[in-house]
Amino acid sequence: MSAPHLPQQPESGIHNHTHTQAVPSIFSEFDLYLFGQGKHFHLYEKMGAHPRVVNGVEGVNFAVWAPNARTISVIGDFNGWNRSANLMELRHQDLGVWETFIPGLQEGALYKYSIYSRYNNYVVDKIDPYAFACELRPNTASIVRDIKHHEWQDAAWLEQRAQRQDLNAPMSIYEVHLGSWRHVPERHVPGAVEEDRFMTYRELAPALTEYVKAHDFTHIELMPITEYPFDGSWGYQCTGYYAPTSRFGTPEDFQYFVDYIHQAGIGIILDWVPSHFPKDGYALSYFDGTHLYEYPDPRKGEHKEWGTYVFDYGRSEVRNFLIASALFWLREYHIDGLRVDAVASMLYLDYLRESGEWVPNEHGGREHLEAVTFLQQLNEAVYAEVPGTITVAEESSAWPLVTRPTYVGGLGFTHKWNMGWMHDMLEYMKLDPVHRRYHHNNITFSMMYAYSENYVLPLSHDEVVHIKGSMIRKMPGDLWQKFANLRAFYGYMWGHPGKKLLFMGGEFGQWSEWNYKESLDWHLLAEPSDPHHAQLLDFVSQLNQIYQREPALSALDCDPAGFSWIDPHDSDNSVISFQRRSKDADDTLLFISNFTPVPRHDYRLGVPASGIYYELLNSDDTRYGGSGLLNTEDMTSDPIAWQSCSHSIVLTLPPLSTVILKRRTDSVGNEPVTTNPDTPQPTE
Structure with missing residues (x-):
């Protein structure tokens, strides 16, 4: 292809048709030094399009990184998309930073960069990689x-955020895809029909x-809202790393959304994707006629199965660009945490690659050392720059020390x-109880391995x-058994160490698989002939309330002292029992799960201390759709050693259920609570 006829780059100053006076760069020498080192964590305040007043003239300053461009111009609706109208100047040649100032330009203007490369006559x-907003697709x-x-x-929230997100704080996360959580349904309005559509921010x-x-979740996790072109990617193939998607409104609308919540x-928590990006020709790929953002070697720079490019972490x-993007969402949108997608694909050079399709590292191994360094720098920057926020790795391998300090x-x-927990438990729950x-x-x-990392237990969209x-x-059995199985599973999950995550629809037992094109099946909650869905939602709400109210479920969440088995060995009955503890022994909760449809009457259970125990929650309660086989009477311990405990109680285990017990700390029915004789008692 022959080279197009483009205006020559001016030698100095910023040239355009309406403003010829030289304009000082928006970058200081220190800005450029930090950018070259990869440590300019406020880079989005310089790169991109920024309203600016120069010599008393209002306009917009544009800056872009494109070291291999021969000529760049800003084109837009304000100049008829004319490549000759607003040329940029290569102001910082060593780094390849281009700038121009366009006077009179205002917010809302549409623009792109027209790039003529030094190579291959590529035009x-x-x-703008640093754009704060993008047009609605297509x-x-x-x-x-x-x-x-x-x-x-939201100052009050920000002040308490660090405490609310502490390792030993309860976190019950509701994962949401904004485009399909709830739609505005089709309806007839005077003179028109309003189509089924997304809700706005x-x-x-x-x-x-x-x-x-209403249902007592502590956090919302948003599947990616960083701008993306294809709805079917669910946001995981991102083109706008600084722009909230225009599907639901403007940047200010999204700020309102965060503030309100x-x-x-x-x-x-925001899903954020530094692991790969799409090949769409208008975005990051082959940006200036070279592989600028991606590795040039396809053995390192492509995910063939996903049809995407891999960022050049070296x-x-x-x-x-990536670290500043992460900090941008935490700072400018007050996001409380980032869930980093597909970390395993970053850590391994041979991820989803056959022999011969990947390049070993300098030591001959499969570890992606540059990606490791990037992730460490990312987390160091987050904790240093925005304390109180968190990062969460979606990491599916056995890579060590994911949640340990750098x-x-x-x-x-x-x-x-x-x-691992998720896969094991779903495989187990799918089985016929027999x-x-x-x-x-x-x-x-x-x-x-529960304490090898700081874990979130995910039942996610995937x-x-x-x-x-x-x-x-996924649950086996008839209608009743399916809901009983799911309640028993959720009860066990909320007792297991680790933060909780549940994808939307799972809280009320939606029958349909998730479809990103459609709203959740909210009508199920209003169906009087089938109350199971509303009852399951009520049960999840109760679990969340207990989770936040009872210190035993979070106070030692990352400490092995917060958990001990009562009996992990009762495979014949498919029953497990364990206790969760805080530093105060009076907070201890006992969890007993019966994963068969067979009731277990007169089931003896070891207890950690003598005393009177009562039922805090029973998933078989008729309130939640169960059969109503409850332990309505208090259970007084016997001095009978059982399951490594010095005392024990007798209770009824309902079918397909999880029961939570707690020891009373005061006298009940004029019967004083006894103490474990093995526990030293205070003296007067």
Whole structure:
């Protein structure tokens, strides 16, 4: 292809048709030094499009990194997309930073960068990698936005955030895909028909807050809202790393959304994707006629199965782009944490690659050392720059020290998704109960490594798509048994060490697999002939209340002292029992799960101390759709050693159930609570 006829780059000053006076750079020498080192964590305040006053003239300053461009111009609706109208100047040649100032330009202007490369006569129109807003797909232009208009009202939340997100704080996370949580249904309005559509950020804010608050979740996790072109990617193939998707509104609308939720005392975690990006020609790929953001070697720079490129983590400017993006969401949008997607794909050079399709590291190994360094730098920057926020790794391998400090060789994440627990438990719960006795290890094995990392227990969107079936459809048995199984599973999950995550729809037992194109099946909660869904939602709400109220479930969440088995060995009955503790022995809770449809009458259970025990929660309660086989009477311990305990009680285990017990700390019925004779007593 022959080279297009483009205007020559001016030697000095910033040239455009309306403003010829030289304009000082927006970058200081220190800015450029930090960028070159990959440590300019406020880079988004310089790169991109920023309203600016120069010599008393209002306009917009544009800056872009493109070291291999021969000529760049800003094109947009303000100049008829004319490549000759607003040329940029290569102001910082060593780093390849281009700038221009366009006077009179205002917010809302559409723009792109038209790049003529030094190589291969490559000419392309690209969006701004640092744009704060983008057009609604299928349109692709960037939009000039000032994101400083919103007046935040969430100071009270920010002050308590660090405490609310402490390792030993209860975190019950509701994972949400904003596009399919709830739609505005098709309706007839005067003179028109309003189509089924997405809710906006401002519509979602009160609706989602009310729902999450009513059912006692502590956090919302948003699947990616960083701008993306293809709905079917669910946001995981991102093109706008500094722009909230325009599907639901403007940047200020999203700030309103976050602010509203924070004022209700609810945290927000954002899925963030530094592991790969799509090949769309208008975005990051082959940006300036070279593999600028991605590795040039396809054995390192492509995920063939996903059809995406891999960021060049060895390049300081690329690491800077990503780390500044992470900090941008935490700072400018007050996001409380980032869940980093597909970390395993970053850590291993041979991830989803056959022999010969990958390049070993300098030591001959499969570890992606540059990605490891990037992740460590990312976490160090987050904790240093925005204390009180968290990072969560979706990491599916056995990579060590994911949640340990970088100074001991760890990656530095706050939490890691416990994918092993999830796979083991879902495989177990799918089994017909008659076979579960042969797979008892599935429900006990996780405690062998439960304290090797700081875990989140995830039942995420990935488990309810691609013919995997919804949570309720995974359960065996008839209608009653399916819901009983799921309640028993959730009860066990809320007792197991680790933070909790549940994908939307799982809380009320939606039958359908998740479909990103459709709203959840909310009508199920209003069906009087089938109350099971509303009853399951009530049960999840009660679990969340107990989780937040009872210190035993979180106070020692990352400490082995917070858990001990009562009996992990009763495979014949498919029963497990364990205790959760805080530093105060009076807080101890006992969990007993019966994963068969057979009631266990007169079941003897070891207890950690003598006294009177009562039922705190029973998943078989008729309130939740169970059979009503409850332990309504208090249970007084006997001095009978059982299951490594010096005392024991006798109780009834309902079918397919989880029961939670607690020891009374005061006298009941004029009968004083006794104490364990093995426990030293205070003297007067």
